[in-house]
Amino acid sequence: MNWDVLLTLGTLLFIPGLMLTLLNREAYVPRLTSAVSVVGLTVIIVALIGAGLVLSPIVSTVIAVIWVFIFVFRGKRSPFI
DSSP states (O other), rough: OHHHHHHHHHHTTTHHHHHHHHTTTOOOOOOHHHHHHHHHHHHHHHHHEEEEEEOHHHHHHHHHHHHHHHHHOOOOOOOOO
């Protein structure tokens, strides 16, 4: 098993929890939290692509997109964002 597959399997574990948050209409995540998550994941995606990996940047991009949807649909305005 190479590192790309291992990282891909590890990051796939985030998707069910994030999807539960996204699909729950009563869920709330502060926008600052989700914005920082998107920025951090973007840096990680760039690093993974720079390392020549293929699968894990794709899965990480999916996770970043889910965080963007959480920002839009499950966040509330705060004084910071």
